[in-house]
Amino acid sequence: MKIKTAEFIKSVTGSDVDLDSNLPQVAFIGRSNVGKSSVINSLTNHKKLAIISKTPGRTQQINLFLINRSFYLVDLPGYGYAKIPKKKRQQIEGMLDWYFFKSGINQKKIVLIIDAKVGPTQDDLDTLLGLEKHNKNIVIIANKIDKVKKSQYEEQFKKIQELIGDHKIIPYSAFKKIGVGELLNEIT
16 A cells, blocks of 8 residues: 555544544554654655654654545654653553553554664563553564664564564664565555
8 A cells, every 4th residue: 555645633632533533543652762753754755744853752642644534643652761750651651541441442553663673671561461461453663673783683583573472573664764565564
């Protein structure tokens, strides 16, 4: 599938007419600064569709992007370390819990993004376990693959696969657009 149109619709923090619509949703989740917004921009071929920041915790709401007028890409706040007050971090954690487990929204696919160089952190593994317990349809992106040395590539992916289990892992680089076609095939 080719993405022909991509537009930012709105940011929300809870129930909303667009969020609650019957359009399929593909949600992007991962640690702060793992590249969720960059992955969305690389998929849609728009450099500034989703706002990118070097500051962890920049995304603090649920951002909806309408794709080909037929489904949403959902850019979610990151978990883990963020340069925000503890109370705000707790609000974000509550919002993520609501979106995935309490809202009644049935996400078509959840794209869990991990850092290929770092590998899955405990926060990544805890998130994956929570999604698995609720039978969510998950695909794993190992983003920033261009930062893994070629001599370490195979060993790093073996380690990631052992920690992740049977889930499909797509090597990805938002910067070099590696894995874009494979991810598009997974989410459409």
